[in-house]
Amino acid sequence: MIKFENVTKVYNKTIRAVDDISFTVKGGEIVGFIGPNGSGKTTTMKMLTGIIKADVGKITVNGFNVRKEPLKAKESVGYIADSPDMFLRLKGTEFLDLIGDIYRVPTDKRQQRIKEFAERFELSEALSSPIMSYSHGMRQKIMVIAALMHNPPVWILDEPMVGLDPKSAFELKQMMRDHAKAGNAVFFSTHVLEVAEKLCDRVIIIKKGNILYDGTLEKLENTNKNESLEKIFLELTEK
Amino acid sequence: MSIYLKLVKALISTVEPSAQEKKYKKVFYNVMGFIAIFGIMLPMAFFVGVVIYALTSPLVDMGAGQNAVELFLHLISVFSFVFGLNVIFSVFYFSGDIENLLPLPLKSYQIIGSKFTAALISESIMEFIVIIAALAGYILASGRPFYSWLIAVFGMLTLPIVPLIYCAVLCMLVMLITGFIRNKDTVNKMTGFLTLAVVVGIAILISNMGGFDTEHLIEALSDPNNQLVHVMNLIFPQVHFLVSAMVNNTLLNLLYYIAVNGGAIAVFLLIAEAIYFKTAVGMNHVSAKNKSKDKIIASLRQHHPCVTYLKKEFRLLFRTPAYFTNCILINLIWPVFLYIVYLLNGKTNFLDDFVYGIHTGNEETVLLLILGISAVSVLVTAANCIASSALTREGKHFAFVKYIPLSYIAQINVKALVSIIISGLGMVIYVIAAAIYLDLGMKMTVFCCLISLLSVSFVSYFGIFMDSVNPKLIWDDELNALRGNYNVFFNMAVAILLEGVTCAGAYLLFKFTALGSLMIIMMLFIFLLLLNTVSYLLCSFKATENIDRLSV
Numbered sequence: 001m002i003k004f005e006n007v008t009k010v011y012n013k014t015i016r017a018v019d020d021i022s023f024t025v026k027g028g029e030i031v032g033f034i035g036p037n038g039s040g041k042t043t044t045m046k047m048l049t050g051i052i053k054a055d056v057g058k059i060t061v062n063g064f065n066v067r068k069e070p071l072k073a074k075e076s077v078g079y080i081a082d083s084p085d086m087f088l089r090l091k092g093t094e095f096l097d098l099i100g101d102i103y104r105v106p107t108d109k110r111q112q113r114i115k116e117f118a119e120r121f122e123l124s125e126a127l128s129s130p131i132m133s134y135s136h137g138m139r140q141k142i143m144v145i146a147a148l149m150h151n152p153p154v155w156i157l158d159e160p161m162v163g164l165d166p167k168s169a170f171e172l173k174q175m176m177r178d179h180a181k182a183g184n185a186v187f188f189s190t191h192v193l194e195v196a197e198k199l200c201d202r203v204i205i206i207k208k209g210n211i212l213y214d215g216t217l218e219k220l221e222n223t224n225k226n227e228s229l230e231k232i233f234l235e236l237t238e239k
Numbered sequence: 240m241s242i243y244l245k246l247v248k249a250l251i252s253t254v255e256p257s258a259q260e261k262k263y264k265k266v267f268y269n270v271m272g273f274i275a276i277f278g279i280m281l282p283m284a285f286f287v288g289v290v291i292y293a294l295t296s297p298l299v300d301m302g303a304g305q306n307a308v309e310l311f312l313h314l315i316s317v318f319s320f321v322f323g324l325n326v327i328f329s330v331f332y333f334s335g336d337i338e339n340l341l342p343l344p345l346k347s348y349q350i351i352g353s354k355f356t357a358a359l360i361s362e363s364i365m366e367f368i369v370i371i372a373a374l375a376g377y378i379l380a381s382g383r384p385f386y387s388w389l390i391a392v393f394g395m396l397t398l399p400i401v402p403l404i405y406c407a408v409l410c411m412l413v414m415l416i417t418g419f420i421r422n423k424d425t426v427n428k429m430t431g432f433l434t435l436a437v438v439v440g441i442a443i444l445i446s447n448m449g450g451f452d453t454e455h456l457i458e459a460l461s462d463p464n465n466q467l468v469h470v471m472n473l474i475f476p477q478v479h480f481l482v483s484a485m486v487n488n489t490l491l492n493l494l495y496y497i498a499v500n501g502g503a504i505a506v507f508l509l510i511a512e513a514i515y516f517k518t519a520v521g522m523n524h525v526s527a528k529n530k531s532k533d534k535i536i537a538s539l540r541q542h543h544p545c546v547t548y549l550k551k552e553f554r555l556l557f558r559t560p561a562y563f564t565n566c567i568l569i570n571l572i573w574p575v576f577l578y579i580v581y582l583l584n585g586k587t588n589f590l591d592d593f594v595y596g597i598h599t600g601n602e603e604t605v606l607l608l609i610l611g612i613s614a615v616s617v618l619v620t621a622a623n624c625i626a627s628s629a630l631t632r633e634g635k636h637f638a639f640v641k642y643i644p645l646s647y648i649a650q651i652n653v654k655a656l657v658s659i660i661i662s663g664l665g666m667v668i669y670v671i672a673a674a675i676y677l678d679l680g681m682k683m684t685v686f687c688c689l690i691s692l693l694s695v696s697f698v699s700y701f702g703i704f705m706d707s708v709n710p711k712l713i714w715d716d717e718l719n720a721l722r723g724n725y726n727v728f729f730n731m732a733v734a735i736l737l738e739g740v741t742c743a744g745a746y747l748l749f750k751f752t753a754l755g756s757l758m759i760i761m762m763l764f765i766f767l768l769l770l771n772t773v774s775y776l777l778c779s780f781k782a783t784e785n786i787d788r789l790s791v
Binding site: 046049050051053071072074075077079081083085086087089093096097098100101102107110111115118127128 | 532533535536537538539540541542543544546547548550551554555558559635636638639641642643644645646787788790791
């Protein structure tokens with residue numbers, strides 16, 4: 001579902017934010033993207049969503065080349081950006097309606113999904129208020145609902161748990177599992193190793209634009225016996 | 240009493256900038272304060288005093304000496320009412336302190352009274368200076384005795400009470416009946432429109448009284464049956480009693496004046512005790528509207544993405560005060576200002592000649608009209624910067640433009656359409672008003688509107704192209720997105736230059752060739768079509784490429 005082939009991104013002709021990386025995320029998989037700050041996680045996700053252009057390499061989402069068929073690739077993606085402070089002067093329903101129309105979600109499915117998600121995230125009461133009046137967590141919740149409303153085959157989530165209360169984080173994790181079980185791909189970045197440990201089928205560890213590890217956590221722990229995931233991660237990324 | 244005074248002091252600080260803000264912006268505040276006092280307030284007060292003096296002197300001989308100052312104080316009361324709405328809403332409803340005050344051992348009239356006094360002081364400082372200047376002009380012109388000055392000072396401090404009580408009662412009733420005003424933005428917009436309406440109303444009144452022609456004004460003011468003064472005396476009776484106390488030397492009028500104010504305060508306190516706390520408590524909570532959540536969700540319908548995107552653009556422009564003031568209001572104010580200038584100046588020879596030229600079908604005048612419409616359309620569209628800040632306004636969330644499955648050109652078209660609708664609407668109102676006045680006829684009116692819309696359209700697309708070259712995506716508040724944005728300035732400069740060359744070229748062709756005005760107007764029409772095509776192509780190819788290239 002997601003395919004990166006020898007992708008490179010260089011900023012200002014000197015900073016290699018992403019350096020010749022290749023990986024795939026198949027349908028039915030939940031893949032965690034882990035790395036320290038400035039490692040290239042957000043750049044990779046932005047290239048995947050079409051926000052940034054890759055300098056070299058090929059990116060395919062749901063079978064569509066991000067450069068050649070950008071609109072079809074974008075339609076296949078549900079993306080949660082790293083900051084939820086967007087369109088603060090719109091009301092919750094107005095924002096969701098905008099996203100619903102942009103992704104062409106039919107009226108009946110739109111109503112049903114908004115109702116279901118809003119109830120799961122306990123946001124129903126706030127939908128008619130401006131997003132400006134929401135707390136950080138509520139803003140994150142509405143971004144999650146907006147990203148998932150059109151039921152895209154590929155979920156790309158940049159730090160999706162930040163700001164969520166325990167119940168909402170639990171709900172989102174459950175939704176990620178259900179989505180993957182239905183044959184879709186979930187690719188998300190996180191700093192919280194416990195989340196990756198409990199949720200991911202596979203992790204990709206990135207540092208300074210290079211992939212250090214791509215495989216299951218089980219395999220990673222087996223090769224470094226008697227060490228916690230945290231210690232393994234620190235050893236890998238501090239080399 | 241001391242509790243009341245301490246409350247007033249504390250509440251005033253919620254209206255004025257905080258000490259922290261003052262500390263950081265000390266120099267700025269000092270400079271602005273100096274400019275405000277010596278550059279605006281004192282010269283204005285002096286001007287008011289001179290005008291009242293000049294009008295009162297001849298009126299005294301006609302036995303109607305108090306009319307000028309009375310009418311002026313009525314006008315001040317009207318302005319006090321309009322500007323007071325904002326302050327009353329701030330102090331009574333948006334200061335966020337009511338839930339902190341209620342648990343304190345305070346009597347309700349102490350809270351209401353101190354809030355009202357804080358609003359009165361905050362709102363009336365500038366007004367005090369203008370009132371005393373007007374009364375001084377009157378006293379000097381009519382040769383009133385010394386004690387008149389004491390009444391004047393008393394009047395200066397108390398005259399704004401009644402208009403502000405009207406404001407406060409109106410605000411409370413509005414909140415009681417509707418409850419729709421949940422934020423300050425709505426109040427700012429409402430008072431903005433009200434101010435505009437009052438300014439136009441006053442301009443019409445002055446125009447009906449003979450404009451700024453002193454003779455006509457004095458004639459109107461000396462009329463004992465002046466309906467305007469009678470009506471205003473019914474609305475603001477305290478003004479008449481105050482001025483009468485100075486004119487007739489009677490204590491009775493002063494007592495009437497005090498009684499009117501005292502009665503108004505008593506009525507206000509009674510109404511406020513019954514309404515205020517009901518309407519103010521819970522103001523700062525996010526609450527679901529009466530409509531149930533199911534109904535809200537059931538009301539959502541699928542529309543074409545561009546329609547919803549267009550709605551989003553409109554909502555953000557109208558709901559963001561900085562955008563509303565700088566991008567929207569300017570289009571509405573523009574014809575109004577023109578109208579005010581026209582009303583206040585009366586018919587000038589230029590305008591008479593122009594109207595005569597249009598009616599007699601003078602080719603040069605018709606050409607100038609068309610060129611003028613095109614030039615003004617370009618200027619207004621460039622000045623409102625709806626198009627030239629269209630991408631910049633996305634700010635830190637420019638990524639949204641890039642990751643949604645809506646083509647860049649579709650998004651550009653919607654953004655251009657927003658500019659065309661808003662700028663075009665303002666211009667069409669202006670063109671139709673001018674057409675009615677000039678009696679242009681239907682065909683010519685439609686053609687003028689078309690020229691205007693073509694001019695608006697090319698500047699809109701061109702503005703978006705200019706903004707795409709280097710949008711300013713990092714800004715702290717929305718005003719910075721407009722004011723600190725060089726694209727707005729560059730777009731305006733290029734548009735004015737282009738339009739200037741076009742208009743000058745068209746006029747020179749008319750003057751120095753055998754081409755008639757009709758031929759030149761058709762050439763202008765074709766040239767505007769060409770400019771539209773070029774600017775659209777620039778957006779289709781270059782602006783989309785620029786957006787794609789941007790790393791955010």
